[in-house]
Amino acid sequence: MQKKVIFRGVALPVALLLPQLLITGIFFFWPAGQAVWSSFLREDAFGLSREFVGFENFVDVLTDPNYLTVVWNTAVFSVSVAVLAMAVALFLAVQADKAIRAATAFKTLLIWPYAVAPAVAAVLWLFLFHPQIGIFGRMLNNAGIMWDYKINGGQAMTLVIIAAAWKQVSYNFIFFLAGLQSIPKNVLEAAAIDGARPFRRFWTIIFPLISPTTFFLLVVNLVYAFFDTFGTIHALTQGGPGLSTTTLIYKVYVDGVQNLNFGSSAAQSVILMVLVMAMTAIQFRFIERKVHY
Amino acid sequence: MASLDIQGVRKSFGATKVLHGIDLAVRDGEMVVIVGASGCGKSTLLRIVAGLETATDGKVLIEGQDVTPLEPADRDIAMVFQTYALYPHMTVFDNMAYGLKIRGVPKAEIAARVKEAAEMLSIAQLLDRKPRQLSGGQRQRVAMGRAIVRHPKLFLFDEPLSNLDAKLRVQMRAEIRRLQKRLSVTSLFVTHDQVEAMTLGDRLVVMHEGRAAQVGTPMEVWSRPADTYVATFIGSPAMNLLPGTLEQGGAAVRLAGGALWPLADGARPGADGTKVTIGIRPEHLTVDGAEGVAMVVELAEPLGSETVLHGRLPDGTALTARVPGAAAAERLSLTPDAGALHVFDAGTGKRIDPA
Numbered sequence: 001m002q003k004k005v006i007f008r009g010v011a012l013p014v015a016l017l018l019p020q021l022l023i024t025g026i027f028f029f030w031p032a033g034q035a036v037w038s039s040f041l042r043e044d045a046f047g048l049s050r051e052f053v054g055f056e057n058f059v060d061v062l063t064d065p066n067y068l069t070v071v072w073n074t075a076v077f078s079v080s081v082a083v084l085a086m087a088v089a090l091f092l093a094v095q096a097d098k099a100i101r102a103a104t105a106f107k108t109l110l111i112w113p114y115a116v117a118p119a120v121a122a123v124l125w126l127f128l129f130h131p132q133i134g135i136f137g138r139m140l141n142n143a144g145i146m147w148d149y150k151i152n153g154g155q156a157m158t159l160v161i162i163a164a165a166w167k168q169v170s171y172n173f174i175f176f177l178a179g180l181q182s183i184p185k186n187v188l189e190a191a192a193i194d195g196a197r198p199f200r201r202f203w204t205i206i207f208p209l210i211s212p213t214t215f216f217l218l219v220v221n222l223v224y225a226f227f228d229t230f231g232t233i234h235a236l237t238q239g240g241p242g243l244s245t246t247t248l249i250y251k252v253y254v255d256g257v258q259n260l261n262f263g264s265s266a267a268q269s270v271i272l273m274v275l276v277m278a279m280t281a282i283q284f285r286f287i288e289r290k291v292h293y
Numbered sequence: 294m295a296s297l298d299i300q301g302v303r304k305s306f307g308a309t310k311v312l313h314g315i316d317l318a319v320r321d322g323e324m325v326v327i328v329g330a331s332g333c334g335k336s337t338l339l340r341i342v343a344g345l346e347t348a349t350d351g352k353v354l355i356e357g358q359d360v361t362p363l364e365p366a367d368r369d370i371a372m373v374f375q376t377y378a379l380y381p382h383m384t385v386f387d388n389m390a391y392g393l394k395i396r397g398v399p400k401a402e403i404a405a406r407v408k409e410a411a412e413m414l415s416i417a418q419l420l421d422r423k424p425r426q427l428s429g430g431q432r433q434r435v436a437m438g439r440a441i442v443r444h445p446k447l448f449l450f451d452e453p454l455s456n457l458d459a460k461l462r463v464q465m466r467a468e469i470r471r472l473q474k475r476l477s478v479t480s481l482f483v484t485h486d487q488v489e490a491m492t493l494g495d496r497l498v499v500m501h502e503g504r505a506a507q508v509g510t511p512m513e514v515w516s517r518p519a520d521t522y523v524a525t526f527i528g529s530p531a532m533n534l535l536p537g538t539l540e541q542g543g544a545a546v547r548l549a550g551g552a553l554w555p556l557a558d559g560a561r562p563g564a565d566g567t568k569v570t571i572g573i574r575p576e577h578l579t580v581d582g583a584e585g586v587a588m589v590v591e592l593a594e595p596l597g598s599e600t601v602l603h604g605r606l607p608d609g610t611a612l613t614a615r616v617p618g619a620a621a622a623e624r625l626s627l628t629p630d631a632g633a634l635h636v637f638d639a640g641t642g643k644r645i646d647p648a
Contacts (some may be wrong), residue, residue, distance in 0.1 A: 127325075184376060187378045189372075192364070193365045193372050194439070194443070195392055196366065
């Protein structure tokens, strides 16, 4: 039962909402509006003049074969990061939920990576997997596996996926653990008495009961992979080799900041915005129905 | 349907000893109620039988087979929890069918068995609902149904009625008993409620601080309590315990206040002057009598057909009496019914029977 509080008058509710609205307005709606407006403009090479070109930027972007490659990269990257980060987190959370001794220490250790800045995390992975100076990079090469993520696109993608997922595991872990701990112990005991083995208990009782958490994390992880992994990619591979680790958000940066093609970059960010909005809407519309609350 | 044997079961959590060696034999089809105050270890004992806890020592045998090392799943038991523990994401039908599906029972048979159990519990119209759409009483029935469909060897009840309101509790209590008799499944029922224990059990186990203080039929436990704990725990209002001494070679007791009460059911062993605790149930005190003790009434609780009177003897000892009809007097003279006195050792609290 939700209690509704009804304010008299307009002034107080507006005053209470104002700080949040200001922040949203200044840091979201204004830049977003700027991006939409810029996406209809084209600037000359020296940035001296701008002209209105309508949807030409969008047409250029969407017909560019490189852009389609980047869309594919983003799909592979985002799905892999979300699945990997969630699977690992769920596995760890299940183990932590079972642990009785040293549970607190275990949890604290698992939460730490979240406090590490993306660029720092990326540097850490770089030191681990650098083909010449990285411990694992050298190990792989010594073992006869040609490992060089600066040449091999597939390896580069694997590395950024692992690094980006690693950052997100902590976050997912906290939510999964809270979700697992909210399942009444008696329900699992009842299932055990009903004859369900641990594996079956997990898939028929635990997994359905944490599905609201899983659903929420899926949305959060995909949005994370789409937007918040810029730092990781930038520090590790700069989108290379070639375009192999360039995602949509990274291309926005490359085209806008490095190539100074503001129109195209703005058009790309608008597409990205619409894409994420659509994705979230679809998720809430279709996946949520299968979620048990 | 099977017998259950609990042999020397002990349990400690770290340094805390919860069960100090419990022995109990439950016959096929019998319903045994384990009753005790909270923290006496009764739930732990039940969970050990279920396999949800591991006994530190001792054995559990079902149908003569040692199940101590077995997982709950392999013991062929069903349990009804205080919180019902229904699967919140499954319909009532799926809740009841879950255990059967796992055991690979054919679909048609599952449907038939669930239908049969649902009709028995009059929840057939609820099969498509989710647990959250049910009332407390309905959830309770579903939990029962989930236990019944499995046709287990043993039913375990862990305070299943505690979360129901008073009226529903009385109704479900009768229903559980009827069902248990009809199915004649060996059952172990844990409760803290002595009325539930008295009405439900073929036999009671009164537990106190990790020990079985007494095992017996409800009437045995009520009429011949083994010690002062059982005496005050079973029966409502609780039995009066009064300090006194043996007199006349054990044929009578003298209250600390001076009154002399003869022991009509036989002399107790022990020298004159031996300190004892005298027990008398409130309903075994009759108003007026030549040998009566004077009680100053401090509180009268009218219950309609009878009145419970709380008061004090002249020497300050608290006393409770239950008298028929309404009673309004401020001072009463009370006499114990012949043969209704219980005598306990003043030190150990153990019952002293006529020699």
